[in-house]
Amino acid sequence: DAGVTQSPTHLIKTRGQQVTLRCSPKSGHDTVSWYQQALGQGPQFIFQYYEEEERQRGNFPDRFSGHQFPNYSSELNVNALLLGDSALYLCASSSLGFRTGELFFGEGSRLTVL
Amino acid sequence: KNQVEQSPQSLIILEGKNCTLQCNYTVSPFSNLRWYKQDTGRGPVSLTIMTFSENTKSNGRYTATLDADTKQSSLHITASQLSDSASYICVVSANYGGSQGNLIFGKGTKLSVKP
Numbered sequence: 001d002a003g004v005t006q007s008p009t010h011l012i013k014t015r016g017q018q019v020t021l022r023c024s025p026k027s028g029h030d031t032v033s034w035y036q037q038a039l040g041q042g043p044q045f046i047f048q049y050y051e052e053e054e055r056q057r058g059n060f061p062d063r064f065s066g067h068q069f070p071n072y073s074s075e076l077n078v079n080a081l082l083l084g085d086s087a088l089y090l091c092a093s094s095s096l097g098f099r100t101g102e103l104f105f106g107e108g109s110r111l112t113v114l
Numbered sequence: 115k116n117q118v119e120q121s122p123q124s125l126i127i128l129e130g131k132n133c134t135l136q137c138n139y140t141v142s143p144f145s146n147l148r149w150y151k152q153d154t155g156r157g158p159v160s161l162t163i164m165t166f167s168e169n170t171k172s173n174g175r176y177t178a179t180l181d182a183d184t185k186q187s188s189l190h191i192t193a194s195q196l197s198d199s200a201s202y203i204c205v206v207s208a209n210y211g212g213s214q215g216n217l218i219f220g221k222g223t224k225l226s227v228k229p
Binding site: 004040041042043044045088090092102103104105106107108110 | 118148150155156157158159160163203205217219220221222
């Protein structure tokens, strides 16, 4: 049973560029959340997707957007990259929709903005 | 303001020794408290989840305790192994209908186990 998979694992971009990160949830899960984790910090909630809609959003600007597909996979898009966007981006999935159930995290996508 | 504070920030212990990590929170209304282990550059892995009514929960050599009255939790690691070297993150869920957006993460305690 595959867990949460994320791609790419590492990528380097320059300021002003755009990036798309991808996530496939654990089999049987329908809810995907995205987190940003700066070095030495805990993960910060970006947003959550359920039934192909953004259900809740953390304190992140509109440069951060996402999408969920009918197969429950998800994308995180970041436009106009800033140096401060350099971080580990984590995707987490669960099977309880709005409810706070067991979260399974992917290995993350390490974004470096130069 | 909902906050989760962890201590110590970092800890070095010798292999085979025990250690205890602390988590204090000011999250209300409380739903549950989780401990995650995160290896460097990897995604967090769940160790335990405790609800209001649970005082202790074990997962192998990891034992978590919860005192909902004082809003404190601890994670005790017994007979540490080199593979226990990681960051341990305390996460508290606020009960606003249970959305994942109400998970408040601590900054973690970085544990290094030395031979």
